[in-house]
Amino acid sequence: MSEQRSAENTATAVAGGRPPMVRVEDVHRSYGTGAAAVHALRGVSLEIPHGELVALKGRSGSGKTTLLNLVGGLDTPDRGRITIDGTDLxxxxxxxxLELRRDRIGFVFQGFGLLPILTAAENVGVPLRLRxxxxxxxxxxxxxxxxxxxLADHAAQRPGELSGGQQQRVAIARALANEPALLIADEPTGQLDAETGLAVMELLRAVVRSEGVTALVATHDAQLLGLADRVLELGDGTLTEH
Structure with a gap:
């Protein structure tokens, strides 16, 4: 079913003449110089059609976070090209x-990133206040x-009064505040137990369907990979598809 959805999404995008939501072309990224240089990405290329949820797997240090940061415009490649909905970063x-990240991309991180002095509702509303x-x-x-x-019944509670799973749900709601076209999640279930993590991943799956969002999610949890339309694996800076 996942392969069928992926093929349908791709066919729709091509038929409509619409560029993919994400296109990464021969991207390289290294840190350091000389013999001590770490080659995080070595010629990575991928395309993600609109409305698809893609899971990115790989061992710690495989380059997952580097790739997410590049796609999200938080970092720049040494070589290669990245476009978001046809826009060359x-x-x-x-x-x-800055405008792209504010208006078109939502970020969800492993550490939640909520402001402890604000209520759940106030945390979700931060991007809207900035806008x-x-x-x-x-x-x-x-x-x-x-x-x-x-979490409609938890709007007035602060992060410290919420469970880890509830905090991550607030973080997902905040990431969706400005109606982004692309959702980037870096190990969003990394601090959660297996049952709560699965519930959060199922929520992301539902959000992609209901909000029409495209999602790129890095995860090491094999149980969660089955919820994705496609699974990409990073290893030694190169990408393979499952």
């Missing part, structure tokens, strides 16, 4: 990249997102 400059959204629009969007992730 190399041509954006700092201001353009100077109308207060009524902001409140409606926050309420909708908390309901989407099953």
């Amino acid at each position: 190399a041509g954006l400059g700092e201001t353009g990249l 100077k959204a109308d207060p009524r629009e902001r409140e409606e969007r926050v309420a909708l997102l908390l309901a989407l992730v099953g």
Whole structure:
């Protein structure tokens, strides 16, 4: 079924003349110089159509986070080209990249990244405040997102009053606040037990379907890989598809 969905998504994108949501072409990224240099990525290429959930697996240090940071515009490649919905990241400059990350990409991290002094609702509303959204629009969007992730009754609680799984759900709701086209998640279940992690991954799967979001999720959990449309594996800086 996953292969069928992937093929259908690709065919739809091609038929409509729409570029893929993510295109990575022959990307290289190294850290350090000389004999001590670490070659995190060696000629990585991939395409992700709109509306697809792609899981990225690989051992610790395989380059998963490096690839996510490059796709999200948080880092730049040494060589190669990355486009998001047809936009070449190399041509954006700092201001353009900032706007892209603010308006088009949502990030979910292993450590949740919530502000402890804010309530769940206030945390979700942070991106909307930064965008100077109308207060009524902001409140409606926050309420909708908390309901989407099953936390409508926890809006007034602070992160310290929530379980790890609930905090990650708040983080997912916050990542969706500005209605991004692309969701990037780096080991989103890494700090959760197996049952809670599976529930969070199922939520991501549901969000991709209901919100029409494209998602690239790095995970080492074999149980979670089955929820993806495709699985890509990084090893020694190169990419293979399963």
